Amino acid sequence: xxxxxxxxxxxxxxxxxxxxxxxxxxxxxxxxxxxxxxxxxxxxxxxxxxxxxxxxxxxxxxxxxxxxxxxxxxxxxxxxxxxxxxxxxxxxxxxxxxxxxxxxxxxxxxxxxxxxxxxxxxxxxxxxxxxxxxxxxxxxxxxxxxxxxxxxxxxxxxxxxxxxxxxxxxxxxxxxxxxxxxxxxxxxxxxxxxxxxxxxxxxxxxxxxxxxxxxxxxxxxxxxxxxxxxx
Amino acid sequence: xxxxxxxxxxxxxxxxxxxxxxxxxxxxxxxxxxxxxxxxxxxxxxxxxxxxxxxxxxxxxxxxxxxxxxxxxxxxxxxxxxxxxxxxxxxxxxxxxxxxxxxxxxxxxxxxxxxxxxxxxxxxxxxxxxxxxxxxxxxxxxxxxxxxxxxxxxxxxxxxxxxxxxxxxxxxxxxxxxxxxxxxxxxxxxxxxxxxxxxxxxxxxxxxxxxxxxxxxxxxxxxxxxxxxxx
DNA sequence: CGCGGCTTTGATGTTCATCAAGTAAAGTGG
DNA sequence: CCACTTTACTTGATGAACATCAAAGCCGCG
Numbered sequence: 454x455x456x457x458x459x460x461x462x463x464x465x466x467x468x469x470x471x472x473x474x475x476x477x478x479x480x481x482x483x484x485x486x487x488x489x490x491x492x493x494x495x496x497x498x499x500x501x502x503x504x505x506x507x508x509x510x511x512x513x514x515x516x517x518x519x520x521x522x523x524x525x526x527x528x529x530x531x532x533x534x535x536x537x538x539x540x541x542x543x544x545x546x547x548x549x550x551x552x553x554x555x556x557x558x559x560x561x562x563x564x565x566x567x568x569x570x571x572x573x574x575x576x577x578x579x580x581x582x583x584x585x586x587x588x589x590x591x592x593x594x595x596x597x598x599x600x601x602x603x604x605x606x607x608x609x610x611x612x613x614x615x616x617x618x619x620x621x622x623x624x625x626x627x628x629x630x631x632x633x634x635x636x637x638x639x640x641x642x643x644x645x646x647x648x649x650x651x652x653x654x655x656x657x658x659x660x661x662x663x664x665x666x667x668x669x670x671x672x673x674x675x676x677x678x679x680x681x682x683x684x
Numbered sequence: 685x686x687x688x689x690x691x692x693x694x695x696x697x698x699x700x701x702x703x704x705x706x707x708x709x710x711x712x713x714x715x716x717x718x719x720x721x722x723x724x725x726x727x728x729x730x731x732x733x734x735x736x737x738x739x740x741x742x743x744x745x746x747x748x749x750x751x752x753x754x755x756x757x758x759x760x761x762x763x764x765x766x767x768x769x770x771x772x773x774x775x776x777x778x779x780x781x782x783x784x785x786x787x788x789x790x791x792x793x794x795x796x797x798x799x800x801x802x803x804x805x806x807x808x809x810x811x812x813x814x815x816x817x818x819x820x821x822x823x824x825x826x827x828x829x830x831x832x833x834x835x836x837x838x839x840x841x842x843x844x845x846x847x848x849x850x851x852x853x854x855x856x857x858x859x860x861x862x863x864x865x866x867x868x869x870x871x872x873x874x875x876x877x878x879x880x881x882x883x884x885x886x887x888x889x890x891x892x893x894x895x896x897x898x899x900x901x902x903x904x905x906x907x908x909x910x911x912x913x914x915x
Numbered sequence: 916c917g918c919g920g921c922t923t924t925g926a927t928g929t930t931c932a933t934c935a936a937g938t939a940a941a942g943t944g945g
Numbered sequence: 946c947c948a949c950t951t952t953a954c955t956t957g958a959t960g961a962a963c964a965t966c967a968a969a970g971c972c973g974c975g
Binding site: 634 | 952
């Protein structure tokens with residue numbers, strides 16, 4: 454990256470190596486002038502289901518949940534995801550409106566580019582468009598697998614599965630702070646809040662995990678994996 | 685379509701208007717020389733989970749189920765789909781091996797192109813690549829929504845949902861022949877075979893559907909929709 | 916015929932959601 | 946900073962939803 458091009462911070466952005474790796478320096482500059490960086494506080498809504506898509510958004514920093522409203526009023530969590538995974542939204546290339554809502558689970562930074570400017574970039578940069586679309590396809594793949602995995606498991610298996618997901622995919626650590634309430638876990642793995650808590654208590658009783666409020670520590674990894682596999 | 689170009693049947697293929705709408709006549713001819721049309725009998729396996737992807741395949745005619753093997757040996761059906769929906773596989777742009785198996789539910793015709801030739805076409809035809817990828821994204825979208833829908837419903841709601849799916853999306857008719865066994869329905873909507881049958885019997889008893897072997901007739905559409913919604 | 920696979924139904928027990936009641940924690944306003 | 950309110954969490958008890966098992970009927974195919 455030629456620093457002489459200017460002070461534009463986009464050229465140093467981590468995303469340069471992911472979604473925008475195919476842009477040349479001139480277009481990076483143009484992108485930089487057209488982008489807007491917005492921060493969302495924990496709990497704030499980034500996209501709302503049903504709204505028209507006018508911007509391309511990707512998560513630079515933070516953690517978000519993608520979810521949809523059920524008929525009866527409460528939420529169904531589609532997935533919970535880190536930067537590089539959440540590329541604008543699942544629907545950007547196929548639909549005109551958001552299929553899902555997105556909200557921030559941690560304070561999050563989102564980079565925003567008007568959709569028509571993105572399309573302008575696409576027309577001159579095929580690889581960019583292809584790269585982004587493949588990314589979307591990959592993300593979708595993951596979501597499908599996750600949903601199928603959840604459907605095959607019983608309650609204990611689901612809780613074990615989601616704990617392993619947080620530990621391995623989100624925090625990369627045996628011990629972490631849950632970014633969501635018990636109810637949100639329930640909405641994620643399609644079970645009742647009471648039973649999520651009950652199952653956690655059992656895992657605690659059996660010395661497989663340790664919990665203290667939102668803090669989770671996985672003590673017996675192999676056993677938890679076994680429960681996730683067989684359940 | 686200039687008929688003078690030759691006898692190549694590709695130029696008249698229905699797919700010309702879908703995935704290959706962006707190819708010019710010269711490339712359609714090249715495609716035609718490189719493609720292979722294969723037919724699969726009902727029950728035959730088209731792709732097998734875990735195998736290396738070396739060919740681009742799309743369904744021209746017939747009906748297929750996409751599924752994966754569970755740890756305990758039996759199957760989980762990801763979705764059931766018609767031509768234009770089944771584009772090669774969900775995994776073709778992101779993975780090197782198939783994530784799911786695909787088998788024919790009816791006698792089916794599949795058009796096959798070597799993957800490296802496809803990539804060659806891509807490099808010269810951006811719109812083709814984009815079109816295909818968007819298609820994959822769309823298909824994935826549908827699968828995600830379906831899986832989420834199934835997860836929110838109770839048994840009766842699931843059976844109603846799947847009957848409506850067959851009626852509306854697959855057969856476009858109030859009366860149709862089920863292309864799958866009761867067990868396969870069960871594997872699709874994550875419930876036991878016995879309960880699928882039991883639920884069908886109840887819908888029959890309540891004069892909402894009529895069944896005779898594989899034949900299904902939806903008698904009370906509104907009521908079935910209500911069950912699918914509330915369940 | 917007779918065998919094997921798919922279907923159907925009933926009976927049984929397990930798994931799970933729901934309800935209720937209680938406790939801890941986290942905001943909120945004075 | 947404390948009293949108050951609200952929201953999240955926890956646990957037990959209950960009944961409903963569901964899977965599993967078993968036995969019987971059906972149907973196609975050798």
